[in-house]
Amino acid sequence: MCSVEIHAADELGRRLRMKRTAAGRTIASVAADAGLSVPYIANLENGRGNPTLAALTSLAQALGAHLRVHLDEDSPSPTAPPPSLPDPLTQFAKLPRFRAEMANLSTTTGQPLTTTTENCLTAMATMAAAANKPLTELDCHRLLDTLILLTHSPAPH
Amino acid sequence: MCSVEIHAADELGRRLRMKRTAAGRTIASVAADAGLSVPYIANLENGRGNPTLAALTSLAQALGAHLRVHLDEDSPSPTAPPPSLPDPLTQFAKLPRFRAEMANLSTTTGQPLTTTTENCLTAMATMAAAANKPLTELDCHRLLDTLILLTHSPAPH
DNA sequence: TCATAGGTTCTGCTGACAGAATAGTCTCGC
DNA sequence: GCGAGACTATTCTGTCAGCAGAACCTATGA
Incomplete structure (x- = not known):
């Protein structure tokens, strides 16, 4: 079976x-x-x-079987809204600095602002999860700094 | 996650x-x-x-998650192949520095090394995608620096 | 009819889980 | 620096539901 x-x-x-x-x-x-x-x-x-x-x-x-237990993201239907972000990141997203950098990045890449914002917040949340630790506002600024630095560094040969 | x-x-x-x-x-x-x-x-x-x-x-x-319970045949579930990563990140993952930091983080969190490694690589790849730019090795080191800094920073209030 | 096999209901012990008490950490005012 | 207060997590104590074992029920075959 x-x-x-x-x-x-x-x-x-x-x-x-x-x-x-x-x-x-x-x-x-x-x-x-x-x-x-x-x-x-x-x-x-x-x-x-x-x-x-x-x-x-x-x-x-x-029964010669194997019990597997999974802890998943809240099971989405394909039309589900994006997963909610950790609270510190939600607050950070409202800061003028964040909004300015997102507007800047959006202009540079030609990507819609909402897409840019969502991608960056998701990336930052993923980093927080990998670090196994909730974010401080300082952490958020550091992550944003790194992200911006990444966008400005020379492309690989 | x-x-x-x-x-x-x-x-x-x-x-x-x-x-x-x-x-x-x-x-x-x-x-x-x-x-x-x-x-x-x-x-x-x-x-x-x-x-x-x-x-x-x-x-x-x-927790905004979903508990799934499976009752399988008693064979070890085959481990899913890792999601494909951008090539620079794949190369970076082989560097001694990356491996040392993963071992360190794994020990700190008590998380299996393979899980730690996978989570961090995924996070870094997500950051690269948000920056809308391929990664250089320098970028990889910067991301890893930030991640490690994140794990060492004081917890939020 | 009786015995047996397999499953179901009942009763009570003990470990799952709630809530109180305690411990640890941080911030703020003095 | 110290103490108070707030917040968060851990330990302790007691109730009751998870689960064992006894009792009961049903179906089948000799």
């Missing part, structure tokens, strides 16, 4: 039961392998309960 | 903290949004505890 994303308790239950029955196994045998109780697994399969990560991990392993 | 697979409680904790701090938020504000207690989130971020699916779902939503 291929990887399947699970959205709700009853769907998790259905997937667990499907996987178990496809392997021709009883709840009791899976329970023994997983170190979980028969009734608990039965209830999960019936969409009841709120399992802990440890229980799910044990259960998945007993 | 891209989708990241979580294998263990301490890694989940790191991911949760990274996501929260990158957004410049406090545990208290996230806790209020998630309907969870401050101490509980703090302990999860510190790799302690065994959260239920409901708690994790609430927490992810409060």
Whole structure:
């Protein structure tokens, strides 16, 4: 069986039961392998309960499977608005210096101001994330300095 | 930030903290949004505890993220190939200085080296795109300097 | 009818999680 | 420099929901 994303308790239950029955196994045998109780697994399969990560991990392993947990950006539909920025960066974006540099860069590149602004803010936010740390206003100025320096440095040969 | 697979409680904790701090938020504000207690989130971020699916779902939503749970065949998921990077950045990534700084940052944050490396390269590539200009090696060094400076600067109030 | 296999409901212990208390850090005024 | 206050995170304590095990239910075969 291929990887399947699970959205709700009853769907998790259905997937667990499907996987178990496809392997021709009883709840009791899976329970023994997983170190979980028969009734608990039965209830999960019936969409009841709120399992802990440890229980799910044990259960998945007993089923010869692998539990994967992902923490994604808030799942966008293609028409979703751009992801929200960290607060310090939102404030920084309102500063006259930032706006002036964006206007300048927009004129230089011929790119629409809104596009330029959004690209720069996203880039700065990505740098903050890579640094694993929230931004101060000083950090924001430093990032903008670097970005502007980048735009003014000679092109590569 | 891209989708990241979580294998263990301490890694989940790191991911949760990274996501929260990158957004410049406090545990208290996230806790209020998630309907969870401050101490509980703090302990999860510190790799302690065994959260239920409901708690994790609430927490992810409060972080503007989306919890995805997969039940896979028990083979190791193949690691996705790294997104293609601009050539100068690819070359830069091989330099001893870059590798040393990544090892250092990885140790500081407790994050896997491969994740740290990928995040930083992505951030630098995003900055290059925002500058609307191909990178020179000097540019790469400047970006890395800024990133390292960012990681060492005092946290915001 | 009885025994067995498999699953479901019930009861109670204990760990998930809330809220209080405490610890750590920073800023500001004296 | 020191103390007070504010803010943030961590530790502690207690409640109750996750989960074990007993009891019960249903279907099947001898």
